Amino acid sequence: MLKSLRISQIYVLDQPQALDFYVGKLGLEVGDDINLGYMRWLTVNVPGDRDRTILLEQPGPPSMDEKAAAVVREQLTKGQTGGHLFFTTDDCKKTYE
Template sequence: MIKGLGVTTVWTFDQQRTKAFFTEKLGFEARDDISMGDMRWVTVAVKDQPDLEFALMSLDGPGLDPDSAEALKKLVAKGVLGAGAFRTDDCRGDYETFRARGVEFLQEPKERPYGVEAIFRDDNGNWFSLTERSEELDFSKDFG
């Protein structure tokens, strides 16, 4: 039986640079950095979330045929891939902190029906939502 999501992929042009982005700019912790022949397995994670890691997968690594790798590189470079939504209890505060660390934001914090949201890009072009949920939000009532 599936118990939950343990690892998700973030595509990167440079694993070391992306590892530094997540650890130095977002405050994640490095988990794995293992060389396995022609592949390097690099993961990072939110410090207080032991059950989910982000695998920083090289766009030049094994597992992709040349045509697929080239197509994926174009999509990542274009900035059209959304890689996820991070929960926060202070969207505006994190926005200011991350912006001061050089994180590129596509959208400053804005009120949404579900809370406050800002949108940023990682060092490759993948975009993420930074979301502070409204405490009074009831999905079954508000969106059901």
């Protein structure tokens, strides 16, 4: 029986830029930042909530070959990959400002 969702994943074109947005602008915190050699395992999470994390993954090996990665990168630039994240806040307008 499934009990919870631990990791969500979204594709990003540039991990440093994504990190600046999710941490610098949205206020998330870095969960893991590990160079695995074949990829960078970069996760962020809502401060204090390490039970749910978001993998900021660049398209490429090991999950796909270069041809597939090129297609995903093209879709990303057109906003066609889905990958939505939904956050909660007590005051959406104040959080936005």
